[in-house]
Amino acid sequence: MVALTIDGRKVEAGAGSTVLDAALAAGIEIPRLCHHPELTAWGGCRLCLVEVEGQQAPVPSCGLAAAAGMVVITHSEQLEAHRREVLDLLLSDHPLNCVICEKAGACDLQRYAYEFGLSESSHEKEIARKLYQDENAFLVRDHQYCILCTRCVRVCEEIVGASAIEVAQRGFEAFVATPFDAPLVETPCTFCGNCVQVCPTAALVPVDRIGKGREWDLTRTRTVCPYCGTGCGIEVATRGGEIVSVSGYGAPANGEFLCTKGRFGLGFVGHPDRLRRPLIRRDLAYSLGLIDTPPPAALGRSPLGRSPAAGETHVEVDWEIALDLVADRLAAVVKESGPDAFAGIGSALCTNEDNYIFQKLVRGVIGTNNVDLCARV
Amino acid sequence: MTNSIREIRDTDCILVIGSNTGEAHPVISYEVVRATRRGATLIVIDPRKISLTRHAALHLRPAPGTDHALYLGMLNAIVTRGWLDREFVGGRTEGFEALAAHLEAWAPEVAAAACGVPAEQIVEAARLYALGLRRTAAEGGESAPPRGASTILYGMGITERSNGTELVKTLANLAMVTGQIGRPSTGVNPLRGQVNVQGGCDMGCLPNVYPGYQQVADPAVRAKFARAWAQRQSQAGRELTMPEAPGLTFIEMIRAAADGRIRAMYIMGQNLMMTNPDATLMERAMRSLEFLVVQEIFLTETAQLAHVVLPAASFAEKSGTFTNTERRMQLIRPFARPPGEARPDWAILCEVGRRLGRRLRRPLRWAYGSAAEVMREVAALCSIFGGITHERLETVGLQWPCPSPEHPGTLFLHAEQFSRGRGRFHATSPAPPFEPTDDAYPLVLSTGRILYHYNGGPMTRRAAPLDWREPRAYAEIHPDDAARAGVRDGQACLVSSRRGSIRVQARVGGVVPPGMIYVPFHFREAAANLLTHADGLDAGAKTPEFKFAAVRLERLRAERSGAAGGSHPPPE
Numbered sequence: 001m002v003a004l005t006i007d008g009r010k011v012e013a014g015a016g017s018t019v020l021d022a023a024l025a026a027g028i029e030i031p032r033l034c035h036h037p038e039l040t041a042w043g044g045c046r047l048c049l050v051e052v053e054g055q056q057a058p059v060p061s062c063g064l065a066a067a068a069g070m071v072v073i074t075h076s077e078q079l080e081a082h083r084r085e086v087l088d089l090l091l092s093d094h095p096l097n098c099v100i101c102e103k104a105g106a107c108d109l110q111r112y113a114y115e116f117g118l119s120e121s122s123h124e125k126e127i128a129r130k131l132y133q134d135e136n137a138f139l140v141r142d143h144q145y146c147i148l149c150t151r152c153v154r155v156c157e158e159i160v161g162a163s164a165i166e167v168a169q170r171g172f173e174a175f176v177a178t179p180f181d182a183p184l185v186e187t188p189c190t191f192c193g194n195c196v197q198v199c200p201t202a203a204l205v206p207v208d209r210i211g212k213g214r215e216w217d218l219t220r221t222r223t224v225c226p227y228c229g230t231g232c233g234i235e236v237a238t239r240g241g242e243i244v245s246v247s248g249y250g251a252p253a254n255g256e257f258l259c260t261k262g263r264f265g266l267g268f269v270g271h272p273d274r275l276r277r278p279l280i281r282r283d284l285a286y287s288l289g290l291i292d293t294p295p296p297a298a299l300g301r302s303p304l305g306r307s308p309a310a311g312e313t314h315v316e317v318d319w320e321i322a323l324d325l326v327a328d329r330l331a332a333v334v335k336e337s338g339p340d341a342f343a344g345i346g347s348a349l350c351t352n353e354d355n356y357i358f359q360k361l362v363r364g365v366i367g368t369n370n371v372d373l374c375a376r377v
Numbered sequence: 378m379t380n381s382i383r384e385i386r387d388t389d390c391i392l393v394i395g396s397n398t399g400e401a402h403p404v405i406s407y408e409v410v411r412a413t414r415r416g417a418t419l420i421v422i423d424p425r426k427i428s429l430t431r432h433a434a435l436h437l438r439p440a441p442g443t444d445h446a447l448y449l450g451m452l453n454a455i456v457t458r459g460w461l462d463r464e465f466v467g468g469r470t471e472g473f474e475a476l477a478a479h480l481e482a483w484a485p486e487v488a489a490a491a492c493g494v495p496a497e498q499i500v501e502a503a504r505l506y507a508l509g510l511r512r513t514a515a516e517g518g519e520s521a522p523p524r525g526a527s528t529i530l531y532g533m534g535i536t537e538r539s540n541g542t543e544l545v546k547t548l549a550n551l552a553m554v555t556g557q558i559g560r561p562s563t564g565v566n567p568l569r570g571q572v573n574v575q576g577g578c579d580m581g582c583l584p585n586v587y588p589g590y591q592q593v594a595d596p597a598v599r600a601k602f603a604r605a606w607a608q609r610q611s612q613a614g615r616e617l618t619m620p621e622a623p624g625l626t627f628i629e630m631i632r633a634a635a636d637g638r639i640r641a642m643y644i645m646g647q648n649l650m651m652t653n654p655d656a657t658l659m660e661r662a663m664r665s666l667e668f669l670v671v672q673e674i675f676l677t678e679t680a681q682l683a684h685v686v687l688p689a690a691s692f693a694e695k696s697g698t699f700t701n702t703e704r705r706m707q708l709i710r711p712f713a714r715p716p717g718e719a720r721p722d723w724a725i726l727c728e729v730g731r732r733l734g735r736r737l738r739r740p741l742r743w744a745y746g747s748a749a750e751v752m753r754e755v756a757a758l759c760s761i762f763g764g765i766t767h768e769r770l771e772t773v774g775l776q777w778p779c780p781s782p783e784h785p786g787t788l789f790l791h792a793e794q795f796s797r798g799r800g801r802f803h804a805t806s807p808a809p810p811f812e813p814t815d816d817a818y819p820l821v822l823s824t825g826r827i828l829y830h831y832n833g834g835p836m837t838r839r840a841a842p843l844d845w846r847e848p849r850a851y852a853e854i855h856p857d858d859a860a861r862a863g864v865r866d867g868q869a870c871l872v873s874s875r876r877g878s879i880r881v882q883a884r885v886g887g888v889v890p891p892g893m894i895y896v897p898f899h900f901r902e903a904a905a906n907l908l909t910h911a912d913g914l915d916a917g918a919k920t921p922e923f924k925f926a927a928v929r930l931e932r933l934r935a936e937r938s939g940a941a942g943g944s945h946p947p948p949e
Contacts, residue, residue, distance in 0.1 A: 137845035161399075161410030161432055188428075190828060191846060192403060207842070221712035224699045226692040227831050229569035230382065230404045231701025231774075236693075236712045243713075252774055253382050253701055259403030260843065261831060266693070267840035269713055273675050275688035276717020284684050302660060303650055303678035304904045313681050319718060319728075326643075326685055327732035329668040333641040334737055339620065343630040343639045346582030347646030347722070348571035350689075351697030351709065353751040354722035355573070355580035356588055358645055361730045363581075364606045364617070364741045369593050369624030370639070373582040375574050376920045377627045377653050 004070040013066035020048055020061040023074055030074050031083055031112055033090075034149035035062045036198050038255060039158055042150055046086050047112070050074045058082065084116050092121035093128050094201070095144050101202050105215030108200035109147060129175045135183045138191045138264050139206055143175055146203035152176060152195035159257055164189035176203075193263040197247055197256060206264065212244040222249060225262035226349065230254060232262050242270060278322030279314035288325075291315055330366070339367035346373040378703045379564035380528065380789040381776070386411040388562040389509040389525030390418045392502075394444075394548070395534020395924075399428035400828040402568045402702075405530070416511045420502050422447065423534060424823075425853075425895060426888050434512060435502055439492035441821040441893050442925050445540065445807035448547045450488025450496070451503040453480045455554055458500075460507035462524065462556030469794065470553050472802040479804035491807065507555040526562040527555065533570065533825065537924045539811045542917030546803040553800045559791040569702040571832070572692075576700030579762070579777070580755070584624030589759025593623055605758055608740040617739065626919040627653075628911050634662040641668040645722055646689065650678035651833025651901060654909035654921040655876055672722060675835045678901055689722050690715040697723070697748040698770060700777075704787070706765055707774035723751060810925040811913025814892075818874060818927035820858060821893045822908055825923070830899035837899065850900035851882040854930065858892065859885040863932040871931040872896065877907035880933065894928060 001012050006023050013022035018041065023030050034045035041063040049058035053071035058079060061072070073079070091113060098104045113119075129143035150167060153176060157163045164187040168177035178187045196204040218237040225232040233251020237244045246263050248256035268274075280288075283295035298312050333341050344362040346355045355373070362371040385391065385408035398406040410432055413419050419433040422444060430436045439447050455461050456477050466473050485496040485503075505515055509525025529552060535544045545565075552558040552565045569575050581588035591598040599619040607617045625633055631649075633639040635658060642663075653659050663669060663682040671683035674691045692699075694715040700706045715721075727743040734740045745751050749767035756762050761778040769775060775786040791800075814821060829847040830837040837843045852872055854864065864870040866885035871878055872894060881896060881903045889895050898905035909926050 137842040158414060159407045159410065161406070161413075161429075185846070190399075190403065191842070219712070221710050223692070223709045223712065224572065224701075224707050226572050226836070228402050229571055229574060229702035230402050231572065231699060231703075231705060231707055232404050233707070238712050241713050251707075253703065253705060254404045254407075257404060257407055260829060260846075261837060261840075262404075264842040265831075265837055265840040267842075268675075268836040269691055269693040270716075271675075271839045273839060274691075274716040275674060275676060275680075275686065275719060277688060278718075279676070279680075279683075279686040279688075281684050303681040304656060304660075304901055304907065307901075308676075308681060314676070314686060322685055322687060323728050323732055326670050326687075326729055327736055329684070330641055330643070330670075330729075330733055331736035333668060337640055340622075340624075341638065341640040343625060343634070343642050345627070345630070345642065345644045345647050345649070346577050346580075348574035348577050349646045349692075350577070350722050351573060351692075351695070351748065352576040352580050352700060352706065352755070353697045353748040354645065354726070355577045355582045356751060356755050357723040357726045357730070357745075359581045359588070360606060360741065361726050361733070362643075363587075363602070363619060365730050365734045365737060365739050367618075367620050367737075367739065369584050369620050369622065370630060371582055371624055372584050372627045372630065373574070373577045374571070374627065374647055374649075374652065375578050375583070376918050377649075 002066055002068040004066055004068065004072065006072045007074055017066045018062055019050060019064045019066050019070070019072055022066045023061065023072070028074055030061055031115075032062060033108055033112070033147060033200055034151060036151050036154070039151060039154040039198070042154065045147070045149055047083055049079060049082060051076060051079065084118070087112055087116055087118055088121050088123060090147050091118060092123035092125055094147065095127060096120060102205050102210060103145075103202035103215070107202065128172045131175065134207070136185060136191070137207055138260070139193055139196050139204055140210065141176075142203055142205065145201045146176060147201055148174055148176070149200060150176070151198040151200065152204060155194045155198050160190060160192055160194055162188040162190055165195070191260040191264065192258060193260065194257050197258070206245050208264070209245040212242070213239040218244055225258070227261045227265065232258055234258065234262055236266070243267070277316040278319055280317050280322065280325065281314050285315045285317070290317065290321075334366055340370060342366050342368055343370040346371060348374050378566040378568075379558060379791060380562065380566055381703045382408060384562040384789070385409060385528060385530070386415065387526070388412050388417050388528045389511045390420070390505050390527040392420050392422065392506050392527065392529045393429055394422045394529060394531040396530055396532025396568050397423070397425065397427040397825065398530065398532070398568065401532060401570065401826045403828065405568060409530070416513055418505050418510060418512050418515055420505060422502075424890050424893055434515070435498060435505070437494045437498055437502060438890055439494050440890070441823065442810040443492040443807070445544055445547060445805070446483070446488045446491035447494055447499060448544075448551060449480060449483035449807070450485040450499040451506070452476075452547075452550055452554060453483040453488070454485050454500045454503035455507045455551075456480055458504070460504060461554045465556030466554060469559070470800040470802060473554070476550060476554075476802040476804050506551065506557070509557065524556070526560060527557045528563050528566060530566050530568055532568050534924055536567070536918070536920055537922060538920075539913040539915055539922045539925075540808045541915040541920050543803075543805040543808070547805045549800070550802050550805075553802065559789070559793075561789060564789060567702070570826075572701075573699040575702060575704065576698065576706070579700055584626055588755055589761050591759070593621070602758065605754070606741045608742050628914055628919060628921060631659060631662045631911070635665050637665060640666065642666055643670045643672075644679060644683075645672045646674075648677040648679045648833035648835060650682070651904060651906065652898065653911070654906055654923060655911040656904050656906040657876055658911055672725060674719070675839075677833060677835050687725050688717065688719040689725065690719045694719070695721040695748070696767075697721075698752065698767070704776045705774040706762075706770060706777065708767060708770040721748070723748060811922050812910055812925065812927045814927045818929050819892075820928050820930055822872070822874065822926045822928040823893060823895050823924045824898045824905045824909060825895065827897045827899065830897065832899065834899040834901060849882055850879070850897065850903035851884045853888045853895040854883050854885050855887070855889050855891045855893065856885050858894070858930060859883060862930040864930060869933050871933055872908060872928050873931070874908040874910070874926050874928045876910060879903040879905065879907055894930060
């Protein structure tokens with residue numbers, strides 16, 4: 001631990017902390033745009049400059065190692081004027097169409113502009129980057145909103161390990177690009193969308209989020225991704241029960257990062273193919289007198305051939321009919337052939353509670369240990 | 378996993394074995410990437426050139442099915458060159474002498490001849506892993522640093538094998554002989570494939586154990602559950618007896634169904650027509666059943682065969698818990714309403730339990746007000762989950778063992794001692810795959826996942842961006858094998874085994890070594906599991922060998938090319 005003074009307060013910082021880390025840990029807010037706690041410091045946005053006693057010019061606090069006895073000022077008239085100028089310049093190159101922007105309400109640039117009272121830029125307005133790339137089904141790259149903070153470039157290299165994007169060209173011409181400006185599918189991009197997650201503006205937006213609602217219209221629910229065994233925490237943003245976007249939020253297993261399935265793979269939830277009512281196979285329904293159309297040939301076809309049309313193999317019935325039928329048939333088998341003529345398969349996709357009740361049903365009611373799940377297959 | 382996901386970033390040396398982590402567990406691969414950026418040494422052992430090899434210091438490519446020899450060669454090098462942790466071996470383990478004697482026959486040169494990996498690479502991997510050497514330490518000639526932390530991450534490339542249990546024991550030998558277990562950032566870490574495969578096992582959906590791994594064979598355990606489940610406590614002892622014999626395992630059930638010994642099945646959320654080996658056998662088994670109930674969210678390939686299909690709520694529409702690969706139980710919360718009349722699985726099962734209990738005169742208690750109430754019952758009956766409640770999980774997940782309400786959960790296992798006391802070394806020997814290649818079927822088929830899809834595909838193929846990215850089945854083929862068969866990159870080709878054949882798009886390149894074909898199993902129209910076999914199960918775990926089947930590759934005649942597809946009877 002090292003002890004330093006920030007804004008007149010004695011602050012303790014852990015080994016390896018930066019001045020920015022120490023300030024944030026002490027609850028002292030410093031404006032910043034390119035900084036991200038999980039990524040290496042870049043120092044490019046110049047918003048987090050602080051004054052350090054004994055040093056002539058202000059220094060970026062994100063790259064400044066906290067040292068014992070350091071005396072730091074984070075807010076002064078000079079620093080505020082400097083930050084205002086940085087923001088003023090950023091706004092001169094950024095569309096101020098917040099009224100229709102997908103990111104409004106969650107945009108870091110908008111937030112700082114608000115805090116500094118900047119409604120427009122005092123400089124001549126000129127948007128440097130006008131490229132709009134929507135060549136894939138996952139995310140849109142709308143370069144006019146990009147402020148070149150390089151968070152996306154760093155997350156892709158440092159966390160994902162894909163290094164699919166980099167800053168191309170220099171100065172006013174600079175933009176975030178793939179090698180040779182190829183479409184993302186032709187790069188090592190894994191469409192994990194962690195670049196979208198760390199983007200402070202609307203430069204990177206999920207395709208499916210566009211037009212689905214303002215940030216403040218969304219309900220956010222923290223849950224667990226339904227795919228692999230990593231168990232990533234996800235925050236699902238919905239509007240009227242419909243999924244708008246998925247993001248990470250800082251859960252134990254994954255921090256705020258996700259993969260392509262967790263972020264872009266939940267479309268199955270509201271899919272029209274979802275089962276809505278219990279079903280009985282047509283031959284059984286026919287023999288029970290529930291329908292008078294004889295069973296179709298489709299019942300004999302392999303399910304790995306053509307997909308059946310809706311209603312081709314089964315008919316919908318009420319829960320009462322289905323549940324009683326299940327109980328009648330299972331009871332008949334157990335009574336005739338004993339409990340070991342039954343087998344149950346639980347699910348690696350269902351909850352602990354579901355699986356607990358499943359094996360209770362098999363062991364407790366049917367009376368067999370013929371219960372397994374796909375762990376071994 | 379013995380250890381936790383977040384510990385990986387602080388590891389000094391990582392051994393990734395039989396896991397395409399970047400595609401099957403992408404977020405865990407981010408931890409590996411972070412570790413390598415901090416200077417950790419990454420060693421990948423896999424016949425395929427997986428995405429993580431880009432960050433690896435060493436990529437060992439044993440011929441498919443021969444890697445067991447490689448691990449024995451590493452063990453030999455560790456023991457003979459003095460890289461073992463004598464203190465750990467002496468204080469925490471037993472059976473080392475027998476292992477050491479067994480390993481004498483496995484000099485790195487012998488292993489190299491068996492697996493095709495050069496002996497120097499085997500020795501180097503052994504040194505880096507045993508000593509936990511970071512890249513700088515490995516290259517620099519500086520004086521020996523203290524032993525670093527090494528971890529083993531392994532996947533289905535180890536377990537979906539006819540000798541998977543022996544392979545896992547061999548990896549445990551590696552960890553124990555070097556003391557690379559029981560500390561942070563070490564361990565033997567299986568990366569489990571499905572969101573709650575850990576939890577399903579934890580909850581006793583296994584034929585030999587009750588929830589919390591309590592043995593079916595133990596009369597006291599059976600009596601405890603009988604008492605807890607009985608509707609009327611006073612009558613419990615007299616009325617409710619729990620079955621004593623262990624049940625059938627998955628593939629045994631399928632075979633029993635196919636030959637009529639199993640007459641009825643109840644399948645919850647499992648599309649075995651797509652995800653299990655030998656789909657033709659699966660279909661025959663399902664059609665042989667007098668009564669099949671499938672509880673599902675879609676009319677999957679398996680549900681299509683069911684007499685009754687019960688519509689379930691998905692993870693998005695219910696409360697409950699999932700347990701991840703690091704034993705962390707986490708709360709899921711609903712964010713949507715179930716479609717139509719779909720209900721949570723546990724609620725459906727309670728309805729069935731009530732009705733069936735009346736008919737079979739085995740009335741149990743089914744009155745749960747919520748999933749949280751179910752978990753309270755689990756905690757009361759299982760000491761390793763004793764301290765877990767939904768209320769506690771509201772703020773953060775808990776890693777079991779978590780025996781009491783104050784217990785913080787367990788980050789890594791085996792800190793002071795192993796579950797059985799001293800860790801036992803097992804002298805293991807390689808065994809050939811069940812179905813070796815031959816002249817008629819000269820290539821090795823391995824199946825598995827790809828980044829954009831999941832299992833039988835009912836979820837991911839209905840997620841538009843994912844299906845846009847990978848819309849069709851394909852086979853990875855080495856250029857030599859493609860040239861021999863006259864198959865060109867991007868064209869449709871025919872892959873056949875003794876059990877069936879599928880038409881897939883050829884992806885010709887260097888991902889697979891010569892002699893190997895890799896086919897993802899997500900695509901119903903070209904189901905890879907028409908080719909795999911359900912024979913030669915692992916003796917311990919009864920797991921099929923998805924990673925090794927003999928196949929042949931053929932060019933398609935013009936009239937047959939076009940869309941991908943599959944067929945049951947093998948072609949002439």
